[in-house]
Amino acid sequence: MKIIRDPLELKRYLKDKKNSIGFVPTMGALHEGHIALIKKAREENEKVVVSIFVNPTQFSKGEDFSKYPKKDEADKKICAMSGVDVLFFPDAKAIYHDDEVSLLAPKVRGFVLEGLTRPSHFNGVLTVVMKLLNIVNPTKAYFGKKDAQQLNLISLMVKQMFMSVEIVAIDTVRESDGLALSSRNIYLSRTQRLEALKISSSLHLATKLIRKNILDVGEIKKQIRETLEPLEIFYVEILNRDFEMIKKVEVQNSVVLIEVKVGSTRLLDNIWI
Amino acid sequence: MKIIRDPLELKRYLKDKKNSIGFVPTMGALHEGHIALIKKAREENEKVVVSIFVNPTQFSKGEDFSKYPKKDEADKKICAMSGVDVLFFPDAKAIYHDDEVSLLAPKVRGFVLEGLTRPSHFNGVLTVVMKLLNIVNPTKAYFGKKDAQQLNLISLMVKQMFMSVEIVAIDTVRESDGLALSSRNIYLSRTQRLEALKISSSLHLATKLIRKNILDVGEIKKQIRETLEPLEIFYVEILNRDFEMIKKVEVQNSVVLIEVKVGSTRLLDNIWI
Numbered sequence: 001m002k003i004i005r006d007p008l009e010l011k012r013y014l015k016d017k018k019n020s021i022g023f024v025p026t027m028g029a030l031h032e033g034h035i036a037l038i039k040k041a042r043e044e045n046e047k048v049v050v051s052i053f054v055n056p057t058q059f060s061k062g063e064d065f066s067k068y069p070k071k072d073e074a075d076k077k078i079c080a081m082s083g084v085d086v087l088f089f090p091d092a093k094a095i096y097h098d099d100e101v102s103l104l105a106p107k108v109r110g111f112v113l114e115g116l117t118r119p120s121h122f123n124g125v126l127t128v129v130m131k132l133l134n135i136v137n138p139t140k141a142y143f144g145k146k147d148a149q150q151l152n153l154i155s156l157m158v159k160q161m162f163m164s165v166e167i168v169a170i171d172t173v174r175e176s177d178g179l180a181l182s183s184r185n186i187y188l189s190r191t192q193r194l195e196a197l198k199i200s201s202s203l204h205l206a207t208k209l210i211r212k213n214i215l216d217v218g219e220i221k222k223q224i225r226e227t228l229e230p231l232e233i234f235y236v237e238i239l240n241r242d243f244e245m246i247k248k249v250e251v252q253n254s255v256v257l258i259e260v261k262v263g264s265t266r267l268l269d270n271i272w273i
Numbered sequence: 274m275k276i277i278r279d280p281l282e283l284k285r286y287l288k289d290k291k292n293s294i295g296f297v298p299t300m301g302a303l304h305e306g307h308i309a310l311i312k313k314a315r316e317e318n319e320k321v322v323v324s325i326f327v328n329p330t331q332f333s334k335g336e337d338f339s340k341y342p343k344k345d346e347a348d349k350k351i352c353a354m355s356g357v358d359v360l361f362f363p364d365a366k367a368i369y370h371d372d373e374v375s376l377l378a379p380k381v382r383g384f385v386l387e388g389l390t391r392p393s394h395f396n397g398v399l400t401v402v403m404k405l406l407n408i409v410n411p412t413k414a415y416f417g418k419k420d421a422q423q424l425n426l427i428s429l430m431v432k433q434m435f436m437s438v439e440i441v442a443i444d445t446v447r448e449s450d451g452l453a454l455s456s457r458n459i460y461l462s463r464t465q466r467l468e469a470l471k472i473s474s475s476l477h478l479a480t481k482l483i484r485k486n487i488l489d490v491g492e493i494k495k496q497i498r499e500t501l502e503p504l505e506i507f508y509v510e511i512l513n514r515d516f517e518m519i520k521k522v523e524v525q526n527s528v529v530l531i532e533v534k535v536g537s538t539r540l541l542d543n544i545w546i
Contacts, residue, residue, distance in 0.1 A: 104376070
């Protein structure tokens with residue numbers, strides 16, 4: 001496995017390649033969720049590139065940027081063992097310049113849900129993802145469905161900006177008890193870890209209601225909120241897969257999204273109905 | 274010459290080409306300045322693509338978007354006669370979507386000079402140029418030095434976003450009396466046309482002063498302003514070629530920039546020292 005730190009060196013290195021390239025951008029602290037992305041990229045492409053970059057611009061003040069989990073050595077081993085060809089490990093200084101051009105998230109879809117409480121978050125995500133995609137110029141790029149709004153906005157960016165990459169969405173990987181894998185789960189105490197199970201339970205409840213043909217968005221949201229109690233809820237929302245408001249669940253075209261705070265940790269989850 | 278209106282059709286058409294592509298994005302109403310860009314693109318590339326698109330998002334309210342000169346048939350003839358291979362002529366609906374991701378110009382360099390009086394102008398320029406570059410995916414793209422700040426910001430975007438295109442800057446083409454060619458010159462009455470000559474005269478004066486080793490930016494700006502009287506001045510500025518403030522002219526690394534209003538027409542000009 002080749003490790004490259006300089007973006008222009010990586011761009012030159014990959015430019016001459018005539019192979020299909022599968023790209024998995026990450027912030028490191030890799031877990032089974034990331035490994036599922038790498039595995040799919042390995043199956044579908046001749047070359048696999050993984051980036052590890054904790055992007056400062058998607059954290060707001062007071063968020064966990066400085067203490068975001070770092071596991072560089074373990075991450076390298078995971079990549080090497082998963083058949084990654086190139087690991088891209090840039091410094092922030094190589095990615096960001098002074099007085100920058102940046103991406104601005106869509107005015108409606110970028111500033112609801114997670115974007116409501118973290119208003120500059122998706123601007124930072126889109127800016128860094130565009131930079132990384134332009135450096136690697138992959139055939140396909142792999143993102144987890146767990147960050148559903150991020151996935152939606154990246155897909156919109158690729159379409160609206162006429163970028164050449166294909167975005168591939170990969171199912172959320174869960175612990176055996178249902179908790180969605182996240183690098184932030186290590187922040188949870190044992191008690192919090194148990195409380196956090198209410199998230200996947202409430203999504204499970206939503207699925208059951210919909211199977212019983214209860215499709216009223218207001219009713220399902222109410223029951224989810226009851227199940228989540230007493231957790232602090234950022235949002236419970238049910239949207240169509242274009243992330244537009246709906247009143248009745250459209251089966252095969254809806255997403256149920258939840259964000260809560262457990263202790264001081266934000267946890268996201270969702271289910272695609 | 275092939276004429277294509279649909280961006281995805283153009284993207285597919287050019288994707289299979291293994292040739293070098295020279296790209297000249299324009300807003301139509303083509304004149305000798307555009308022809309100089311096309312000529313250079315023709316010399317340096319196997320295929321030449323020209324786009325004609327009057328980009329709505331770079332005009333502010335009250336500006337001349339709806340009456341911007343349109344000369345579609347003449348433009349097509351000029352392109353065909355200049356050896357253009359593909360003319361891209363999209364509808365605004367094919368370029369812009371609802372609730373869009375967009376580019377945000379750099380906070381310092383994007384909101385001075387022309388960006389000061391037209392605060393959303395460069396956001397619109399950068400957004401459309403990125404879309405066009407991603408559709409065409411050219412080897413080189415050609416821009417006039419007359420829109421010097423635009424050229425600077427597009428070059429910054431390409432560098433900061435790690436885009437693959439090479440930006441080529443082409444000298445301003447002038448009438449025999451010195452007036453810089455612009456599609457907006459047709460707005461000028463005969464009297465205004467004469468008044469507008471003060472712009473190139475004042476740039477000529479700046480060159481003379483600098484040749485006499487008068488390098489103090491304040492002094493040169495003062496004399497330019499006196500020459501421009503009684504025209505309404507938006508700005509007279511002397512910057513280094515990274516568009517940063519300087520106190521003394523750096524020969525081979527400076528730009529003198531002027532924007533004035535003649536009647537109701539904004540006119541830009543500059544000279545690279």
